[in-house]
Amino acid sequence: MRAKLTAIQGPRWVAIACALLVIGTAESADNSVKQFSYKSTDIKAGLTLLSGAGGNIAVLQSDNGVLVVDNGLERNNEALQAALEQFDGRAKYVLNTHWHGDHTGGNRALSEQATILAHENVRLRLAGQDNDDADKSVADAFPDITYDDGITLHFGGQTVRVVHFPGGHTDGDSVVYFEPAHVVHLGDLMFADYFPYVDVDSGGSVTGYINNVAAIEAQLDDEHIVIPGHGQITDKQGVRRFHQMMIETTTAIAEMKSAGQSLQQIQQQGLGDKWQGWGDFFIDESRWISIVYNDL
Numbered sequence: 278m279r280a281k282l283t284a285i286q287g288p289r290w291v292a293i294a295c296a297l298l299v300i301g302t303a304e305s306a307d308n309s310v311k312q313f314s315y316k317s318t319d320i321k322a323g324l325t326l327l328s329g330a331g332g333n334i335a336v337l338q339s340d341n342g343v344l345v346v347d348n349g350l351e352r353n354n355e356a357l358q359a360a361l362e363q364f365d366g367r368a369k370y371v372l373n374t375h376w377h378g379d380h381t382g383g384n385r386a387l388s389e390q391a392t393i394l395a396h397e398n399v400r401l402r403l404a405g406q407d408n409d410d411a412d413k414s415v416a417d418a419f420p421d422i423t424y425d426d427g428i429t430l431h432f433g434g435q436t437v438r439v440v441h442f443p444g445g446h447t448d449g450d451s452v453v454y455f456e457p458a459h460v461v462h463l464g465d466l467m468f469a470d471y472f473p474y475v476d477v478d479s480g481g482s483v484t485g486y487i488n489n490v491a492a493i494e495a496q497l498d499d500e501h502i503v504i505p506g507h508g509q510i511t512d513k514q515g516v517r518r519f520h521q522m523m524i525e526t527t528t529a530i531a532e533m534k535s536a537g538q539s540l541q542q543i544q545q546q547g548l549g550d551k552w553q554g555w556g557d558f559f560i561d562e563s564r565w566i567s568i569v570y571n572d573l
């Protein structure tokens with residue numbers, strides 16, 4: 278997930294800036310405002326979920342340090358370091374499921390101790406993004422090892438199979454399977470019970486996303502524990518629900534579009550009561566309709 282400030286209209290941007298100023302004042306007037314800290318949830322077989330802000334983070338403990346899948350927003354790096362102290366040993370490997378800053382913001386902080394791995398497009402996109410900022414030592418934040426179709430690590434008693442999926446949420450999406458634990462981290466190819474963000478500017482596509490979710494669903498069985506990029510831990514049923522939502526809503530939007538309805542008309546009409554609550558996170562119903570409408 279990645280917010281795009283460039284898409285925000287002038288007056289709305291001013292309103293948001295004002296709102297932020299108000300929040301800033303409230304925080305400075307009240308010293309008791311709590312620092313963010315990650316919520317830690319045991320999954321199984323040495324796997325732990327760190328959640329609460331940014332993308333969901335999975336940590337796998339071995340006798341020899343930890344492997345970390347995604348690492349949150351850069352502004353939460355202190356909280357990340359604090360959360361990692363509960364584990365034995367240093368972060369040895371870091372996997373990035375894709376390049377967005379709410380999943381890779383900890384790369385720089387972890388790069389001294391860990392080897393960072395990601396799909397080659399993750400490195401390309403991080404490099405393209407950060408090259409605009411000449412003041413930063415940007416190379417620290419890039420993956421050290423990149424792969425094309427995937428890579429397999431043997432760590433903490435698990436076979437950690439990392440598989441690239443083509444153009445879905447972005448063009449550098451990886452899914453991480455932990456076997457034999459039967460746990461899978463889907464990155465942002467899964468927003469559990471929420472409309473997803475599709476980053477078309479980063480090589481994502483609605484159709485590609487749906488195809489990837491269908492392929493993932495087919496690979497899972499009822500025992501799998503599913504870690505989404507955003508939202509609560511779920512299972513194959515959760516992936517099926519998400520897949521079904523994508524099929525039904527995109528079909529409905531496509532039909533309205535081909536019947537000649539404008540984007541605004543479809544947004545006004547909405548998608549119906551069935552999908553109430555799916556817009557309660559980052560992508561509301563209007564934005565989901567516009568993502569689908571513009572990419573079909």
Ligand SMILES: [Zn+2]
Pocket residue numbers: 278279375377446465
């Ligand atoms: Zn993302």
